[in-house]
Amino acid sequence: MYISLGKKKSEPEPETAGAPPAEEQQPQADDASETPGLPGALTIAVRGWFTWCAGRTSVTVTYWVHGLAVWAAAFYGGWMAVGIVAALLTGIGWFVPPATVDRLTARIEARQKGPAKEEPERAEEPPADPLAVLLWRLIGDAPGTHLKTLVEHLEKGAAEVGQEPPSKAEVEAKLAARRIGLRPSVRDVHGRVNRGVHRADLEAALTPSPDEEDVPGSDP
Known part of the structure; x- marks a missing residue:
């Protein structure tokens, strides 16, 4: 039996199938969504306010503070309630999307101006004598x-x-x-x-x- 001591020729590796083409980068969707309406804007503002408060204290403290504020407003009433509500509205108002504020401002200005009044046609003046x-x-x-x-x-x-x-x-x-x-x-x-x-x-x-x-x- 013949045994060859030489190095065996390495068999050619099968050609690997072409790598699948890299997935074409899909264009990213526009992050700027449509301007939210008033209910959606309020929801975004409340979430932003609570997130901001929780980031400076904790979620538990944030809920306790707001719960005590609501209880104090309901229990004491009067100027205490007015001050608490004003403070909460001011804080939440900072997180209302600017696009919503601009749209509401434009609507208010349009209502104040009212429909454009058509200028009456000027009667033709008779020619000078x-x-x-x-x-x-x-x-x-x-x-x-x-x-x-x-x-x-x-x-x-x-x-x-x-x-x-x-x-x-x-x-x-x-x-x-x-x-x-x-x-x-x-x-x-x-x-x-x-x-x-x-x-x-x-x-x-x-x-x-x-x-x-x-x-x-x-x-x-």
């Missing part, structure tokens, strides 16, 4: 302006645009149509007195009457 605008410019700070001065400015304006200038009678008719009266003695900006339109008469004619409809005036 060119004749009245000219009269105000001629009057300035004076008591009034003369009819002669008004006619001269209207003639000048008509000549600039190539139109036939209005006569004095036509200007008087336009003033009458607008209910702008003429006075025999009116002082103008130069201090001269002559027939013309007084400031008070122009203001009265341009002030709408509540009982009468405005009389539309034609352009000069």
Whole structure:
């Protein structure tokens, strides 16, 4: 029987099956949950308060202290009860989730503001009367302006645009149509007195009457 003294050739190890791929890291769920409502927020706040107290003393001491506080509030009543309740509410309030506080604050502010009031649509103002605008410019700070001065400015304006200038009678008719009266003695900006339109008469004619409809005036 032949016995070989040489080292045996190591048999090739069977190829190990490929290691299973590392599990892909799942994205962590968002720790920030939805904003809890008021009951849930109070539950979180109470748990946080008791945990904080127990961390500084012990669970047994925490329960005993709170039990004695409740007994004292019920037994003595009055300001003792008010002080104990206020202290407990203040402590628990520190642990209310800020998101809940912000949401409650936003709701309170929204209720205080109320529904947005729609601004009423502004009525379109009628276009300014060119004749009245000219009269105000001629009057300035004076008591009034003369009819002669008004006619001269209207003639000048008509000549600039190539139109036939209005006569004095036509200007008087336009003033009458607008209910702008003429006075025999009116002082103008130069201090001269002559027939013309007084400031008070122009203001009265341009002030709408509540009982009468405005009389539309034609352009000069």
